[in-house]
Amino acid sequence: MSRPDGGGEVRLRQVQYEHVVCPVFLLKQPLGGYYITNITDDGFPFTTAIEMTALVDRSAFDGKTLVYLPRYLADDDPCLEWEDADLCSVFFSALRRMYPGLNEGDIVASTVARARCVFPVTTMNYSADLMPKTQTSVNGLFIANSAQIPNGTMNVNELVGLADRKTQEISKS
Secondary structure (H helix, E strand, O other): OEOOOOOOHHHHHHOOEEEEEEEEEEEOOOOOOOOEEEOOOOOOOOOEEEEHHHOOOHHHHOOOEEEEOOEEEOOOOHHHHOOHHHHHHHHHHHHHHHOOOOOHHHEEEEEEEEEEEEEEOOOOOHHHHOOOOOEOOEOOOEOOOHHHOOOOOOOHHHHHHHHHHHHHHHHHO
């Protein structure tokens, strides 16, 4: 049984999202030993350098270093359409500016992860006016996604917390 927008499908369709492209590098050497380095300089194509092996033992990667370089993007950002090789080249060149000791020969492997609709763009009154409800107009069909995290950062803790809250909410209905 359907309810006319009782579940907030209009809200769900109106949520604007940021997308992400994320070149990933397996390197022969570590960077600076920091798990996360946030970048505020507009001269870099990525917003964060994540050196996963500062948190996870490098032996899990055969002694290599795993680095993620995410960039969050609006719908109209041309970077969404770049070829993987171009993204890797531009992002690695910028990483070398941060870590001048790096060179192309340090790259063991690289790839690019991409995802659309990753993180909602929250605006004034987002929670009241746009945040999607858990119950949809389809009886017994519920949603839980990042659009329901209005006041947090997109991280594992936030997602696990959302899943816990929504599980409790659904089980009471």
